[in-house]
Amino acid sequence: MKTAAIIGGGVIGGGWAARFLLNGWDVRVFDPDPEAEAKLAPVLAQARRALPSLTDVALPDEGALSFHFDMAEAVAGVDWIQESVPERLEIKHKVLASVQAHCPPDAIIGSSTSGFKPSELQEGAARPGQIMVCHPFNPVYLMPLIEVVPSPATDLALVEKAETILRSVGHFPLRVRKEIDAHIADRFLEAVWREALWLVKDGVATTEEIDEAIRMGFGIRWAQMGLFDTYRTAGGEAGMRHFMAQFGPALQWPWTKLMDVPEFTDELVDLIAGQSDAQSGHMSIADMLKARDDNLVGMMRSLKANDWGAGAVMNAHEASLRAGTVLAAHADDLDDVSEPILTVRRAVPLDWTDYNGHMNEARYLQAFGDATDRFMALIGCDADYIATGGSYFTAETHIRHVDEVHAGAVIEVRTQVLAGAGKKMHLFHEMYEGTRLLATGEHFLLHVSLETRRPSEPSAGIVAALTRIASAHAALPAPDGAGRAVGQRP
Incomplete structure (x- = not known):
């Protein structure tokens, strides 16, 4: 578990805390203000609502958050220290000296300063090579850009390490070639x-x-x-x-x-x-912040769909998140296929909800469609296979809406194969939030030739993978709701 110490729990420090915390880091906040925890709470609430909406795979479980009034306790053994105290050089010098007196010598010390050069921050420092500027943009938990500014005295190995860490939590580190007042942006x-x-x-x-x-x-x-x-x-x-x-x-x-x-x-x-x-x-400031985050999420998700600009950064972050999930890449990776297979694990984004405040009908279909796509990839019907001219087409779908789903909910879809032989594949998806059943989706698919657009036999590899899972799932009880029609009574 990685640990970050955030020195100063204001708007910027709070945004840093949220970014690290929601990406699975333990976070220690040092702030002498006795109200620091209360002031940080709304920032964390906004981040918990907005940040998971950027990705189509669930973020890691949150790390542990703690608040400290003792610098030695806050920075002992940490990996990253982010200084976000007021923009007065004498205050920053005092804080950085205290940090370096107690932190590991190989920890990264980043400053959120928007104006000072790193060489100014390093004046009188015990280890100047440890200090660099990592200037964020508000809200830090959503905006990708971090201006990384070293001085000639900064340890470049630490700079490269910092950039790797920033990418791992979804940021875009932009290294500034020459230190200059106020950096670039x-x-x-x-x-x-x-x-x-x-x-x-x-x-x-x-x-x-x-x-x-x-x-x-x-x-x-x-x-x-x-x-x-x-x-x-x-x-x-x-x-x-x-x-x-x-x-x-x-x-x-x-x-x-x-x-x-x-x-x-x-x-x-x-x-x-x-x-x-x-x-x-x-408008209240709280209302404006909510609108700001909703608008940013919508715009950035649009860029994500085109793999463009900030969206490309999000896609790279999502790929790293997906690689660390429990979702299998191929059926061969699953030693045991006797139970329904996890095919989706993600947060419900803000733009999936409707005027009633819960997930709209089209998004249930999208979630179950994503589950079907994941299952297809599991058995070998992935992008490379589809490029050869074969795929599955959905012939029939039935969705039951069992319970409400709200923005931010982490949903899981588990997929059971009801039948899988020859050209036919019959899937049953169950969507959960924790142990609460939210919806079911039943899909019947046919394998087709993309050249003739007619049913065709799948490859031997797909047949083998599908048969293996279908045979194992045949021993499972029929799921509640399978085969139901609209309006059918229990």
Whole structure:
């Protein structure tokens, strides 16, 4: 079991704690605030609701969470230490000195700082090579990007180890080539922020209008393609060279005020705050955070379906999770096939629920369809086999909805073979949350030739694997509900 120490349990530290905890790490939170545990609770609740929705395989069992007021107790024997204290260099130096006095010399010490360079953090440190910047983005439990910034004094072996760990919990580590104030992303955001302040101050736009310009326009493009690829496509077939030739001269025009900062007066603060309250003051912060997480999950799952951007990171993380599950890859991996076979183990994502707050009908079918696909792969009807021209088509389906299923529930589907011979395969799926039966799905399938689209004999390997399981399952009692029709009385 890996252990992470989170130094500072605020919004960012809490997000780090949630990311590690929900990926199976034990987490120790050090924070002198006696209310730290209570303040962290809503962050963990949001993470438990949202993070499992990103993947189509269940996350590991949560690690153990503990809270500490003694630094030595918090960092003893840990693998990762994440410092997320206030952005004051003297405070960070004091905290890092205390950490290094008590932590293992080979533990990773990452700082969440958004502005300081690692060489500044390392000043006066007992082991400067142990310290690096690992700058996250909020909410840390959902957003993939971590800017990993070493200094020339940082141990590169520790940097590589840190990047491996970050990938293992679903993050995307972006190593910054040269240390610089505010790293990469925040420098970019600072430029946009400065220009936005001028636009509001000069009466060109309100805070709401600026936000609409971002979220209705380029923000969507940036979310999936970034800046340079967006401009590359704007250049048409000629690409970036044409774009630069066409729009490059605009860089000489006095459009922006990036090097100037509006005077930060009480009047400007009142103007910005007042417009912001008018824009979204009808919502509580809790409601806004819920909407934010729901929107991020939906967008990131869309990217996941296309294996693009942040979605590709999620797919890689999911593949590592799947490799560590109890789901067998092939029937030959199962020594005992005398009981129904586990074919699905996952959390119900946020976008699977309907207006009643529970899983909608289409998603029951998707879960059972996933179970059928997994069983097909188990007996050898996988992507490689299908590419040769053979597959199973579902001819008939019957689903019974037994109990409610809500977002975040970890569901398991167990599959029993009712019949399997020749071209025919008859499966019965049972969906559970723990020991509670949620639904059953009965599927009848035929093996077909993808060339003729007609029933055909499966390969000898598939026949052997299916026959083995079907023969073992023949000794099981008929499951309750098998063979039922809609409206049929017990």
